[in-house]
Amino acid sequence: MNRQAPVEVLVGVLIVAVGIVWIGQGLGFLPGSFMSGDPFWAAAGGVALVIGSVLVVRGLRSRPR
Secondary structure (H helix, E strand, O other): OOOHHHHHHHHHHHHHHHHHHHHHHHOOOOOOOOOOOOHHHHHHHHHHHHHHHHHHHHHHHOOOO
16 A cells, blocks of 8 residues: 555645645735736746646556545
């Protein structure tokens, strides 16, 4: 049994959530921060979204069936 898989999925989900927030702030949908309206944060959020998704998929694929 791979004990790392649940941790990898959890970390991946958290990174995906952060990426979504960063995209929202970078595109100006979530105002009230220094990141609001800054395209850099939208791009950084996209990168975080991809990395988090990869971690979730890897974690789910390594679980025993």
